[in-house]
Amino acid sequence: MDVASRLQEILGSTEFPQQLISKYPHLAERLILSWGSPALDIFLNELFFDRRGGRQGFEPEIMHELFSIQSLHNKLFPHEDHGVIWTEDNLAPEDLRADYVSFDPPHLMEAAKTANLGMIKDALASGFPINSTDDDGLTMLWWAARYGHRELIITLLKARARIDIVDERGCGPVHWLASQDIVSAIEELHQHGADLDLPDNDGVTPLMYAAKRGRVAAAGCLLQAGVAVNAQDNKGMTALHYAAENASGRMLELLLVYDADPKLMDFQSRTAEDIVRQKPDALRLLAYLM
Known part of the structure; x- marks a missing residue:
């Protein structure tokens, strides 16, 4: 069996490092020999962090494949956990940090x-x-x-x-977690003082992100934490408007339970009901607003 076949057998087709096999087959061979042992972490860290200096770095696609391989290896063969919280x-x-100067x-x-x-x-x-x-x-x-x-x-x-770090669009961690419905992480951030009402540059709050994507669990978590259900973005839209655009009956129902105002209009003078009436299944959705 050749190197590519053996590596695919170990990693599976979804994690197969095509670029690594093509450009650095000798490294792939080392990965196979070290798989399942602590030696693999040592080998990969030597590749990631050139402590001796003078070595040209790998291409970004190769680095991504190597990081993915190490992540998979850590999941399959986790490090022994001694309950340490860093x-x-x-x-x-300070005298130990010199060994890790290549972490960047x-x-x-x-x-x-x-x-x-x-x-x-x-x-x-x-x-x-x-x-x-x-x-x-x-x-x-x-x-x-x-x-x-x-x-x-x-x-x-x-x-x-x-x-409190945000990207160039003003999106912070809570925006992304609300978009992905990851309730437990939202709760952790809330416990550490995160602003759950933080708007992005367009005035869109995490609740609106959840509403526009139909993330009912995340929306429920945010509402229970007391976020502003009737906040409006730079277009005057509320979470209820976004739920109407997404044609999510469950989201409409949830927001109304938490006193979302169905009479609020956006800057185009539309209520959530006006948006719902344009949907193919308007009759079904209107039942949630009545």
Whole structure:
């Protein structure tokens, strides 16, 4: 069996590193030999972080494949958990941090995207600043929320990650979690003081994000936390307007239970009922508004 076939047998077709096989077959061979043992983490970390200097970095697509492989390996063969919570009070002393100088934001942001919890814990233990940002000003917590990685979010929150980071559109972690219906992570952010009513640059709140995508569980979580049900965005639209646009009867019903005002008009003078009447199943949806 050739290297490609053996690697596909190990990783499966969805995680198959096509670029790695094509450009660096010798590295793929090493991956196969180390699979299932701690040696794989050591090998991958040597690839990620050139401590000796002078080595040209890998192409972005190769790095993404390597991070995905390590993330899968960590899921299948998790590190032994001793219940350690990485906080600023128990990070490695200064003399140990020199060994980890190659941890840098691009690598750690990629690790956050792929939920590589082991690598991120190693970085935090070495003294890597938890609120370091990439070129777009985004942190590991922001990326963890963008990709919906609950366990990583909790780890970063316990390590005192900032919760107020937003992207160029004004979207913060709660916006993305509401869009993906990840209730437990929303609750964690709320417990750590996150503003659940934070609008993006268009005035769209996390509740509106949930409403426009039909995320009933997330909307319920936000409403129970006391968010402003009748807040209006820069177009005058409320969560009820977005629920009407999405033709979500369950969302309309939920919002009305929490006193959403069906008479509020957007800046086009439309109520939620006006929007519903334009839908193919208007009769069904109107029943929720009556």
